[in-house]
Amino acid sequence: MVQRGLLLVNSKILQVRNQILYLTFFDATSIYDQTAIVLPVGNKRMQLVNAIVLLSVFISSLSSPVIASESVWHRETESYSGILNITVYRSPSCSCCGGWMEHLKRHGFQVKDIKAIDMEAIKQKYNLPKELTSCHTALIDGYVIEGHVPADDIKRLLKEKPQLTGLSVPQMPVGTPGMEVGNKKEPFAVISFKKNGEFKVFKEYRSY
Structure with missing residues (x-):
């Protein structure tokens, strides 16, 4: 499989056989991966021009999938050395x-994974407002974390230690950590909430 869109045209490789022109090129990292572009034989100069154009298009098309495979959530924007x-x-x-x-x-993070049959009871125990509920509920340093809250927002919460019950990403927006689906990314907000029912936007993600 071609890595990071880098190709090395590694050989001749133009062969005319049985009225078919084959242009073969190899991955820069592995000679075992190869792809062939098949063109009908005609004017050889035009064939070569067409082959170069197709090769350029192919290389360009590789860049998007490679970039998309790098999750935006892998980057750390908050330094934190506490709990x-x-x-x-x-x-x-x-x-x-x-x-x-x-x-x-x-x-x-060091994660303790507890599988619970009655998630509704857990959410009620920690006074989660219904409009802020999601799939999983987590606890860290006295705070409640509900749903797909990015790790850096949790770190910021733990550093600042505000008078809050916790953070939530309501429902399950596509694009949030653990909910990645290709290049699809829905805008979402991380909501902070208190025991008295007050809540506000902690951080908003529109383009990420």
């Missing part, structure tokens, strides 16, 4: 929760 032990309650059948926990681990 990183977090307990996550989730449904046994929830796969996106696993993706979010992997995101936390990548940022240095």
